[in-house]
Structure formats: C-alpha cells, structure tokens
Amino acid sequence: GAGVSQSPSNKVTEKGKDVELRCDPISGHTALYWYRQSLGQGLEFLIYFQGNSAPDKSGLPSDRFSAERTGGSVSTLTIQRTQQEDSAVYLCASSLHTQGGHGYTFGSGTRLTVV
Amino acid sequence: DAKTTQPPSMDCAEGRAANLPCNHSTISGNEYVYWYRQIHSQGPQYIIHGLKNNETNEMASLIITEDRKSSTLILPHATLRDTAVYYCIVRPPGTGNQFYFGTGTSLTVIP
Numbered sequence: 001g002a003g004v005s006q007s008p009s010n011k012v013t014e015k016g017k018d019v020e021l022r023c024d025p026i027s028g029h030t031a032l033y034w035y036r037q038s039l040g041q042g043l044e045f046l047i048y049f050q051g052n053s054a055p056d057k058s059g060l061p062s063d064r065f066s067a068e069r070t071g072g073s074v075s076t077l078t079i080q081r082t083q084q085e086d087s088a089v090y091l092c093a094s095s096l097h098t099q100g101g102h103g104y105t106f107g108s109g110t111r112l113t114v115v
Numbered sequence: 116d117a118k119t120t121q122p123p124s125m126d127c128a129e130g131r132a133a134n135l136p137c138n139h140s141t142i143s144g145n146e147y148v149y150w151y152r153q154i155h156s157q158g159p160q161y162i163i164h165g166l167k168n169n170e171t172n173e174m175a176s177l178i179i180t181e182d183r184k185s186s187t188l189i190l191p192h193a194t195l196r197d198t199a200v201y202y203c204i205v206r207p208p209g210t211g212n213q214f215y216f217g218t219g220t221s222l223t224v225i226p
Contacts, residue, residue, distance in 0.1 A: 042217045
C-alpha cells in the first residue's frame with residue numbers, strides 16, 4: 001500500500017483479555033518498529049524487526065508483550081492478560097534499510113483502552 | 116533515554132516564522148539531528164535531518180550550531196496546519212537503532 005496501515009484503529013478490551021494489533025508496512029520496507037504512546041507522553045520504543053535478523057526486543061515492558069513478523073511483511077503485536085496501564089496508542093513504523101531515520105513512515109496507530 | 120531538551124510549548128502567529136530550539140549538548144560525532152512532528156491523532160511525520168551543515172527542504176530549515184550542541188528548526192511561514200508536537204532526536208545513522216522520542220515541543224499556531 002501507499003502507507004503503513006494499522007488495525008484496528010481503536011480497541012476497547014476488558015482487563016485480563018488478550019489483544020492482537022496488526023501492522024501492514026509499506027511494501028518493500030525491510031525494517032519495522034513498534035512504539036507506544038501513553039496519553040500526554042512521548043513515544044516509547046517496544047520492538048524492532050530487520051529482515052530475517054533476530055528482532056530487538058529490548059523495549060518490551062514485560063513478558064505479556066510479544067510480536068512477530070511473518071514473511072518479512074505483516075507484523076502482529078500481542079498483549080496477553082491486558083492491564084489498565086497498557087492503555088495507549090500503539091504505533092508502527094517501517095523504513096527501507098538503507099534510508100535510515102528519514103525513511104521512517106508511521107501508521108496512524110491503534111488506540112487501546114483497557115477497562 | 117532521550118538525549119535532547121526542548122521547551123514544552125510555544126506559540127507562533129500565523130504567517131510568521133516559527134523557531135523551535137533543541138539542546139543536545141552530549142551529541143556524539145556520528146549522531147545526526149532529526150526532527151519529526153506529530154499532528155493530533157496521527158503518527159509522527161519526518162521533517163528534516165542534518166549532521167553538521169544547515170539543511171533546508173520544502174517543509175523547514177534546520178540550523179545546527181558550530182559546536183553541534185544545539186539546533187533550531189525553522190518553519191518559515193507557519194500555518195494553522197503546522198500546529199503539532201515537534202520532536203528533536205539525535206541518533207547514529209542506519210536503521211539498527213531506534214529513535215528515542217522525548218515529550219517534544221507543542222507548537223500552537225495562532226490565527
């Protein structure tokens with residue numbers, strides 16, 4: 001597609017439930033990032049995928065969070081046993097490996113609300 | 116952790132130049148200065164980046180001091196659509212390193 005697509009755009013879930021957030025990066029972009037943004041805060045790095053390399057999971061806040069990227073394209077971020085502090089906007093970005101920071105394109109995010 | 120310091124908020128009159136400062140006194144020799152902005156309810160958008168020299172593109176100009184410890188993003192003729200949070204980020208080149216976004220500067224363009 002023309003841009004990074006994220007779904008759903010909004011998700012309300014009950015505390016303790018599992019959720020899956022999806023990211024479709026720009027076709028051909030080998031790097032994919034997940035960030036989250038709590039209300040009034042800056043972006044917090046979660047995880048980074050680059051081609052077939054092992055992902056950089058250093059930003060994942062707990063073992064309830066996991067992500068995968070199938071076939072080097074679509075990525076899914078899974079949050080198990082959601083807590084209220086997980087409420088945030090989850091943003092996905094992709095870039096061509098060679099473009100560095102100026103090739104970073106973000107999606108519009110998924111707003112997750114845990115009630 | 117974010118390696119930059121920005122004022123939390125600024126106002127600018129429509130049609131005037133908006134000058135957004137950023138301090139990055141601990142910047143390393145190979146680190147670039149990047150600027151992104153985030154309009155309400157959207158993902159961040161790339162604006163401009165530079166290493167040593169001043170840079171200009173269709174969106175903005177970036178002025179980096181000679182000692183590289185600070186920079187200024189200039190929007191030459193601010194419009195209402197430029198109201199957004201502006202993030203100044205420093206990082207080495209390449210995609211192997213994630214961006215550390217601080218809380219940025221919330222710019223409000225006033226009619």
